[in-house]
Amino acid sequence: MLAEIKRRNLPETIPNGLTKENWAAYKKEMIALFEKEEYGVTPEKPGCVRWEVEKQHDTVGGKAVHNLVKLTFETPMGDFTFPFDTVIPNTGKPVPMFVYISFHPYGAGQYLPIEEIIDSGYALAIVNYNDVTKDTNDNFESGIAKMYPRRNDGTDWGKIGMWAFAASRMMDYIQTLPAVDREKIYVAGHSRLGKTAIWCGVQDERFAGVISNDSGCSGAAVTRGKKGEHVVHITKNFPYWFCKNYQKYIENEDSMPFDQHQLLALVAPRPLCVGSASEDEWADPESERMGAYLAGEAYEMLGLKGLSGDIEIPAEPGDKQFGGKVGYQLRKGTHFLSRYDWQRYIEFFNQQ
Numbered sequence: 001m002l003a004e005i006k007r008r009n010l011p012e013t014i015p016n017g018l019t020k021e022n023w024a025a026y027k028k029e030m031i032a033l034f035e036k037e038e039y040g041v042t043p044e045k046p047g048c049v050r051w052e053v054e055k056q057h058d059t060v061g062g063k064a065v066h067n068l069v070k071l072t073f074e075t076p077m078g079d080f081t082f083p084f085d086t087v088i089p090n091t092g093k094p095v096p097m098f099v100y101i102s103f104h105p106y107g108a109g110q111y112l113p114i115e116e117i118i119d120s121g122y123a124l125a126i127v128n129y130n131d132v133t134k135d136t137n138d139n140f141e142s143g144i145a146k147m148y149p150r151r152n153d154g155t156d157w158g159k160i161g162m163w164a165f166a167a168s169r170m171m172d173y174i175q176t177l178p179a180v181d182r183e184k185i186y187v188a189g190h191s192r193l194g195k196t197a198i199w200c201g202v203q204d205e206r207f208a209g210v211i212s213n214d215s216g217c218s219g220a221a222v223t224r225g226k227k228g229e230h231v232v233h234i235t236k237n238f239p240y241w242f243c244k245n246y247q248k249y250i251e252n253e254d255s256m257p258f259d260q261h262q263l264l265a266l267v268a269p270r271p272l273c274v275g276s277a278s279e280d281e282w283a284d285p286e287s288e289r290m291g292a293y294l295a296g297e298a299y300e301m302l303g304l305k306g307l308s309g310d311i312e313i314p315a316e317p318g319d320k321q322f323g324g325k326v327g328y329q330l331r332k333g334t335h336f337l338s339r340y341d342w343q344r345y346i347e348f349f350n351q352q
């Protein structure tokens, strides 16, 4: 893989002069770059965030409590409210939690084995992304999108940024829960929401770790030289996920002043687990693994272990490399977030 990395001519994870001492300043600069060129500029944290717990009842056979939370915060256009759910095991002591940015309303869809996650000792906070803003090209008129005036200068935030921002507002609330271990709150998502989880975890250091499942193009996969989806496809099909500036790189990816491994690196020093599916050619498992591997160089620069294992050996379905702060796992099969994937992520975070 090292020869392949060289061939792709990727920007260095650790540019000349980057050290532990100037890492925080570098990170700030890089976030500003990713805002300006890819995901759009994230608004300031709202001054006032409040919530109501609407329902509270036992679930999973009495093993956990399910709450429906309605969270409200100030925006330039007035208050915005969105709902999300929490499921917290009744263990009597603070538990780790996954903030899961979901394609589906609570209890629906096939990606989330709630009982199994609860039985593993983890709590969940689940937001249906369409409740934040619709995943459609709606001229930024649904949900949170219409609450923030747009400058139309190419840097206005896209919907990935909006979903990520909502997960941070959930974090505002979760921080106040005595039943949750504040040091162990991880953000997770699949596919477009895996991209979202990465962007959220990079910006909000209260998240103690990030799970990217099959996030592919504009997620964990390095863009230069990848197979499957490219900037040309993703900005044509989903222009509203990104800022307008990202379109400058259509058929012109070599001119991007960044690549995705540099984004993953910004999760450091917190644990990061990247998962791929062996037949997910559109996302490109090899480029996702490359992203995770190269991000590991930042961890190493900070004195931590990056992606363990021999990068020269191609990953086989079922392989996992969980020896460091960066994990990689390859599931056999197609684009999906499966029970198997969750088991791997739980295994990875249990090891941290």
Ligand code: GTR
Binding pocket: 190, 191, 192, 193, 215, 216, 217, 229, 234, 237
């Ligand atoms: C695809 C898109 C991918 C990925 C996927 C998904 O159509 O091209 O980048 O995000 O959707 O979210 O399921």
